[in-house]
Amino acid sequence: MKTNTLDVLIVGAGAAGMMCAIEAGKRGRRVRVIDHAKAPGEKIRISGGGRCNFTNTGIHPAAYLGENPRFALSALKRFSQHDFIKMVERHRIPYHEKTLGQLFCDDSAKDIIKMLTDEMKAAGVILSLNLGVKAINKTGTLFSVDLDDGSRVEAQSVVIATGAKSIPKMGATGWAYDVARQFGLRVTDTRPGLVPLTFEPTLLESLKPLAGVSLDAVVQHKAPKDAAAGRPSKPTQFREGLLFTHRGLSGPSILQISSYWREGEAITVNLAPDIDVAAALLAAKNENGKQMVHTAMGHIVPRRLAEVLCERAGLKGKLAEQGDKKLRALAESANAWTVKPVGSEGYRTAEVTLGGVDTTQLDQQTMEAKDVKGLYFIGEAVDITGWLGGYNFQWAWSSGWAAGQAA
Template sequence: RSGIAYHEKTLGQLFCDTSAKEIVAMLLKGVAEAGGQVQLNTTVQSVTKIEGGYAIQLSCPHGPRAVTARNLVVACGGKPIPKMGATDFALRLAQQFGLPVTETYAGLVPFTFSGAQHEAFKSISGVAAPARLQTNGTAFDEAVLFTHRGLSGPAALQVSSYWSPGDVLTLGLLPEEELRRAVREAKETEGRKSPLTIFTRLLPARLVPVVLNDLALPERIADLTAAQLDGLTARLTQWQLTPAGTEGYRTAEVMVGGVDTAALSSKTMMAKTQPGLYFIGECVDVTGWLGGYNFQWAWSSGWVAGQAIKAGL
């Protein structure tokens, strides 16, 4: 409707042909057409319930200002990337009005490692590979990216929302059938070559020695025993890794947890115990996968609240 040209990428994701600034301009235009105002460099000092609505005390560039409103929509996000201005204001406001807030932690965030594992990953920083990464029964088949601090890439970001401190990650770099077939064929036709040589055809060359260096493999693939093959298979299909933690809110794309959905109307997003008070977007305990789902939730929950207010519900 706004005439913004876009194209589709992997997994159905839509991107602007030129710049995402066009989306910002579209949204600001919509605000203006609806009669709304955007006021920058303004801090909310307090929110008080009054008869028929709410009183908001603001700190503005030209001094303090008080406004009143029949409806108040809290749409200020969560904790991720504080250097951009993110805070827990929405959660504190919810608690002020007696709404429950579930436990929050960083989601869609890279993992960090310590000790020898950290040193190993640091040596292959920048290497990416398609993989299956899983934890707590949830798996994602996407790329992983090794970094100077640990593990990132789409698969790692996705899994992070299901991980808790101390949990193990299982990294599968190759399907077992493909691995065993490659070993069988190499034994038959290239038995004098080393396992490292064989597997650099299947995985990034810099990654192979880091993955296999402690397996005590023979110099020739032909000499690989059944027990060694089992160890190799376990490493390449189910590598067990325990992160030290995550990058935290500093780089997280979303906050897991937030204002408890049980305290909000699913039809209007209004607090069940506070007429005229709405919570939408990331500050609510709704977290989507990577790929636009969190934007969709923010816009959809905002639309629902707007329609409810417009209808006087």
């Protein structure tokens, strides 16, 4: 069997893996990156509608989830969004800011991929595609890695940057977790994150006319009582777009709240966040009682939504014919619609995976496994997950950078 000797073998040519390779290569390390995909950065390529929401101007600790989200602070501070923006500007990639600090390429996500592959090439990194791993073992100070092509690599350091389970059609798997467990590392419970939520059939049928309706909304999740503190946890809420689908709810606000929601719990949706719907309906009743109730609601929320809300409330006819109590109940269905999803669309459409390699088993400065010298885990494989809006890419850049300083 042909054996190649390296300083660093990185498995996974995604955002974290390529950033790690660049930094390790700059230190003069002999670095090779392998990936089973036919091209590097496939998740980068499809992100942000093909324009890659590569970071966020407002990266902050509260935007990250995990058993110990503060683990991410060291890497995020040492290689911040500002550092990555400088890299983008150095490569003269035009970009723009959308809402909530989200930065996107003006032209194509491929610009970010080219930047990373150019940087790897300049750092002397070898990139091998269409190549997977059969087995990883460690003897003494060296890792022995058997590859699909029948060759073997021996390396001082192995970096696992293969992501997690989200979007399996792109080849995503839980392989990183298998490696972690092989070497005795704990993996926290995993589940889909940043994912559309689904409803039970009866509710879906009543909301069927709303498929395709989108609007601005505030979506709130009230976590169960904090047992440690002995009091209810503070609700989490997001104000962004919401989309009714033929399966349930989607849109940025729903994707965000999905990372906090658990099966069996309810969410509360304000479908008219800038309007006191009860006050608006009662005022309309006084001013023009002959107006149909669904017409009055149609001035507040999209027409199709107004019709469905009125139908679900059992209200027909003119405003003057409706009691104030019924109008207030209708208003509450718009300003505080409490609904209990039955599930999510799963890893198939999830943008990220929540959970992963337990951060207590990793060095937060280097991302190295504390008890397995030379083994590193970075990016989505780790139990750190960010909000929608560039936060997960920044974690990939930052964790990859941190490992690249040490591997």
